[in-house]
């Protein structure tokens with residue numbers, strides 16, 4: 001996003017960055033920046049509904065909204081903006097706000113209000129799941145691209161977009177987005193998927209933390225997009241240790257975001273990762289991240305087929321697939 005960070009590790013939007021004491025520890029452990037927990041459309045709407053509810057007490061839609069989101073009653077947008085300012089007073093590292101809206105007006109209005117708090121940048125969290133059978137992929141992409149143009153024209157702090165990987169051709173979409181005036185892309189967001197309790201026959205909504213192998217998709221797209229789009233890439237999703245960060249930087253990322261790694265370990269884990277990166281760099285003779293950033297992206301890769309279909313076919317054409325008894329292919 002054009003921000004100078006003291007380390008490439010950014011702690012991503014989560015409950016970790018919603019707590020001032022934890023944020024202080026995150027800074028002490030060596031993080032380069034934090035992305036605060038998102039302000040969600042539902043919080044904004046709930047506050048509006050609650051104001052209206054005071055006036056017309058019997059409205060059913062209001063009642064449903066409050067039942068579905070009981071916990072955010074005291075976490076409206078005003079509190080969020082106030083709390084962003086408290087965060088800025090608490091740490092010196094860049095604080096990046098995060099917004100997840102639905103309606104165009106909300107995006108534009110709150111992007112501005114959040115920028116006015118003095119945050120260093122704003123991450124737009126394009127988290128939405130398809131629920132309309134008639135909407136085409138291209139119409140959704142166009143809406144998102146137009147929105148990015150409008151927001152970047154309106155606010156004067158750097159804007160990044162955190163994307164899902166679920167586009168038919170992520171390369172085209174990310175490239176087009178990178179030309180709207182945004183300063184960074186975060187690849188990728190993680191969707192929470194509902195589950196089913198087969199005893200109670202109920203839907204359940206567990207918080208699924210990432211697993212280490214989840215970062216392969218991010219690694220692929222970081223390498224494919226590196227130096228081929230107009231913005232910096234922040235890689236995210238299943239990054240757990242120093243080796244994972246190094247791989248992302250080799251693939252072309254300029255920074256990474258981590259969340260699950262800190263839930264599964266502790267905040268001090270940031271320091272362990274940074275120490276691991278330094279050890280590896282001195283072993284390899286690299287003095288700065290720039291010495292190896294993008295060294296193994298698609299453009300620089302020694303193996304032109306590394307990110308292609310050919311590797312997939314080659315793998316599946318092996319005579320024997322990996323067996324339970326650990327015999328080789």
Ligand SMILES: Cc1cc2nc3c(=O)[nH]c(=O)nc-3n(C[C@H](O)[C@H](O)[C@H](O)COP(=O)(O)O)c2cc1C
Pocket residue numbers: 012013014015036037038039098125162188189190207208209210211236237238239257258259260261
């Ligand atoms: C408990 C929890 C809360 C999260 N809250 C947010 C949020 O408010 N906004 C957002 O954009 N992402 C949120 N995320 C997603 C993370 O920022 C991140 O994109 C995702 O967890 C993938 O990174 P990881 O593999 O390092 O966990 C949350 C994740 C977790 C686990």
